[in-house]
Amino acid sequence: MDTPVDVQSTVLSSWSGEVESILPGSDADLLRELIGAIDAIRDGSIRLTKSGIPPKPLWSALNDRLQWQDPRSVLYDWDEVDQIRFVYCLAMELKLIQPDEERTLVPGAGADAFFLSSPARRGVMLARAYRNVTDWDERCDARNTQGHRQNFGQTFRRDFRLDAGEVRQVLLRALHQAPLFEWVLADALALRVTELQTSLLISEDDTAPPVFPGEPEPEIRRLVHYWVFLAARFGWVDLARTPETDAPESGQRVFRLTAHGRVVLRALFQGDGSDSTGGDTFAAVEAEQREAQRARRPLTVLPTLDVVVYRRESDVGDEYLVRRISDDFAITDWDEPTHTYRWNRATLQTALRQGMDASVIRSLVLDRSASPVPATALALLDDAERTLGSLKLSWGGSAVELYDPDGRLSRALQEQGFQVFDDLVLVPWTRWIDFTHVVGQEPTEAFDYPIDPEEPLGRFEGNTLLLEWPLLPMVARDLLDALEPSGEPLQIVVDEACLARLARLGWSPRAVAEALAGVTANQLSRRLKSELR
């Protein structure tokens, strides 16, 4: 369907009538469920199956920690609302949990960066992760008008014309056109989605459904009426309904965009969030949130090393931090106004071993404590830090290979304080927006580590290493550069002559084997396998 220009930008009409049964949108439940996903794997007993599927005990553990309850009105139509898989997929996408080299799920590299960010930044990270999730799909298990099942929430599904990410992009773009703090009929959103993309729910074999002016496509309407619940779960909208009357709009679902929703959607669609209406930039919103956080002191650390979290004052990041340093990862009652955790030397060492930043722990504990931190707690932190050497492992960012033939971008990035190494720049997650401003575009997304072990970056056929992608990964990059793979697909023969050449460059056969094990998920040639025995 040709899309009229005004559909791309016209603000949705608001509903001026009465509303009732207001359900305020909030991401609190979802964030607690994501903490629950980390809790569920912290005892180190959850190992991915050989096919990469999480075992049943993880589903049960996630289910036990689920805060979401399917509203009856949603279940009526959407009987496969798989929130367990949804939470798992988001946790994996955000790297809150990740498999280690033994395929055991452990707290992931993204957990600290996510939970310790400002609410606005966390919201954007969550929205981007949601947009990228592929193993979960909104499209329902109902039949469309042509009798085809749309298998909701399953990895098994028909071939839709649009992938799940494209569907979400349309839904988010339509929501981006909602006015702030004003109620809008869900049907108006459904109509806008229909106008933006009629084929949202259509398989490759189906023809686009007939659309009548001013009416949402019925299947899209059903999707949108479900999806606004999901949007409320992210805190992007509040929900309500119109009163039961004789009017045509009686008992209709309505929603209104929240301030959080506006910040997130602006960041997704307008970069820094500034716009012609004079709204606050993302940086201004984040600064204000940080200031408000600093004014609250939700923790009390006792000399016994009991740490009390006052939940009304705390941000979810406070609870995440304290919880990660304790060994209390049982199911918690989030309705309790306070919760007491216990720290000791062993629990702190475990947190540091799993990648928590000792300096971040110290500064946050000092910053967030309502009373002076007792000497016993400071001594505990001091002792833990003394066990660490002078080597530093920094995470929480990306490496971007620049296309910069004249060196102009490298210079501009260095002037902005980025670390540039020839053609490569390191970008902390907190500076991603600054980075895209300097380079003027979003880079091509190459690799997101860790790679799914079921889909390694390369494989051996005999002595020939075949790379799966035309772009080189960052994994074993020094070695791959030395190997100089060529052809299509990129490939290199790793035989005795090659190993001899590499040895002259300082690469022992064992080091080659170790490096290529990372590329191939341990599927090495027989010759290289022998090096690791």
Place this chain on the structure above:
Amino acid sequence: MSEARATHVAHHHVVLLTTPDAATLDALLERPDVRGLVWRRLDETRALVDAERMALVRKRLTEQGKAPRFLLGAL
């Protein structure tokens, strides 16, 4: 990287190893068990290391008496 590339390419969730001096990184790279876990050396004291085998990286550094400290967002 392909010579034909005409765009920026992003690799997410990388991990940076920083050593106090060049000699320390040189010494680490001479060890086959560590060299295979270093993805790309960036300069005298910095290298990207295996983000997928962090537990192994930490274990091998700790075995040498060099237990690393983790830093969040300090790339």
